[in-house]
Amino acid sequence: xxxxxxxxxxxxxxxxxxxxxxxxxxxxxxxxxxxxxxxxxxxxxxxxxxxxxxxxxxxxxxxxxxxxxxxxxxxxxxxxxxxxxxxxxxxxxxxxxxxxxxxxxxxxxxxxxxxxxxxxxxxxxxxxxxxxxxxxxxxxxxxxxxxxxxxxxxxxxxxxxxxxxxxxxxxxxxxxxxxxxxxxxxxxxxxxxxxxxxxxxxxxxxxxxxxxxxxxxxxxxxxxxxxxxxxxxxxxxxxxxxxxxxxxxxxxxxxxxxxxxxxxxxxxxxx
Numbered sequence: 342x343x344x345x346x347x348x349x350x351x352x353x354x355x356x357x358x359x360x361x362x363x364x365x366x367x368x369x370x371x372x373x374x375x376x377x378x379x380x381x382x383x384x385x386x387x388x389x390x391x392x393x394x395x396x397x398x399x400x401x402x403x404x405x406x407x408x409x410x411x412x413x414x415x416x417x418x419x420x421x422x423x424x425x426x427x428x429x430x431x432x433x434x435x436x437x438x439x440x441x442x443x444x445x446x447x448x449x450x451x452x453x454x455x456x457x458x459x460x461x462x463x464x465x466x467x468x469x470x471x472x473x474x475x476x477x478x479x480x481x482x483x484x485x486x487x488x489x490x491x492x493x494x495x496x497x498x499x500x501x502x503x504x505x506x507x508x509x510x511x512x513x514x515x516x517x518x519x520x521x522x523x524x525x526x527x528x529x530x531x532x533x534x535x536x537x538x539x540x541x542x543x544x545x546x547x548x549x550x551x552x553x554x555x556x557x558x559x560x561x562x563x564x565x566x567x568x569x570x571x572x573x574x575x576x577x578x579x580x581x582x583x584x585x586x587x588x589x590x591x592x593x594x595x596x597x598x599x600x601x602x603x604x605x606x607x608x609x610x611x612x
Contacts, residue, residue, distance in 0.1 A: 412445055412446040413446050413448070413449075415445050415446065416442050416445045416446035416449065416452065419438055419441045419442045419445060420438075420442050420452060422434075422438045423435055423438035423439050423442060423456070423459075426438055427459055427463065430463075430467045430470075432464045432467055432468070435459055435464070436460070436464075439456040439459065439460070439497070442456070443456070443497075443500065443501075447500075447501065447503075447504040448504065450501065450505055450508055450510060450511070453497070453498060453500075453501040453505075453511065454498070454510060454511075454514050456497055457494040457495075457497045457498045457514055457518075458494070458514075460490060460493050460494040460497055461490050461491050461493070461494030461495075461518055461522065462490075462494075464490050464493075465486055465487050465489075465490035465491070465522075468486050468490070469483060469486055469487075472486075487522055488522065488523055490522075491518045491519075491522035491523050492523070494518055495515050495518050495519070498511050498514050498515050498518075499515070507539050507540065507541070508539070508541070509535075509536035509537070509539040509541060509542040509543065509546055510536075512532040512533070512535045512536035512539070512546075513532070513533065513536045513543075513546060515532045516528075516529040516530075516531075516532035516533045516536065517529070519532065520553075526553060526556060526557060527557065529553060530550060530553035530554060530557065533546055533549050533550040533553060534550045536550075537550050543582070544574070544580075544582050544583045544584065545582075545584075547566070547570050548584065548587070548588065548591075550566065551563045551566050551567050551570075551591065554566065555595075560595055560598055560599055561599065563595060564592065564595040564596070564599060567588055567591055567592050567595070568592060568607045570588060571585065571588050571589055571592060571607070571609065572609070574588060589609065592607050
């Protein structure tokens with residue numbers, strides 16, 4: 342095991358608490374050389390808020406591997422710093438802290454998702470407020486800022502796939518930015534499809550994908566998707582979230598809309 346962990350376990354409770362405080366102080370000091378260059382890099386990039394790796398901003402001067410078993414603890418502390426900067430509505434400090442969190446310990450999907458929401462929603466609002474407020478600005482300016490921050494948020498989430506290639510929530514987060522902020526229905530639908538294909542996908546991902554197909558006028562594709570989906574769902578008495586009866590109802594609606602002959606309609610349980 343890493344030597345800091347072994348040492349801590351060998352100490353009495355009081356001494357262990359003192360040692361933990363000392364380790365936290367050391368982590369904070371070790372992170373200072375990382376934060377300043379990343380912060381400076383973000384200042385130079387305003388207002389575009391482009392995203393680069395922390396290693397790119399720092400160079401190769403310090404190995405994060407030195408943190409050993411304390412990476413998660415260091416990331417938690419940096420997340421608190423990101424939240425403090427977020428409460429101050431400070432995009433530069435928030436951005437720097439989020440980059441450091443991702444570099445120190447990228448294992449928490451929640452950090453990636455919440456960071457993306459700060460970038461895509463909150464920072465867009467801060468920038469618009471700094472320009473005079475959304476209602477006072479031309480629509481083109483509002484759209485430019487909103488889309489720029491949405492793309493920055495998507496870029497942030499995309500970096501998480503290196504560490505979490507099979508996580509459906511990352512695809513769903515990207516899809517929501519594409520749908521709500523960039524008005525890109527086909528791309529959003531594709532990310533919901535990719536989310537639905539993952540082993541741990543929530544049931545709603547497949548239903549949303551079918552609805553997005555319908556919004557594009559692709560009723561036949563939506564019908565075929567739902568027909569393939571329904572036999573894989575547990576009955577609603579076993580799992581309400583699967584909403585098997587709702588899926589069957591949507592299948593029937595599409596059969597009517599597509600004017601399918603009775604013999605061509607889906608029969609649950611048939612082979």
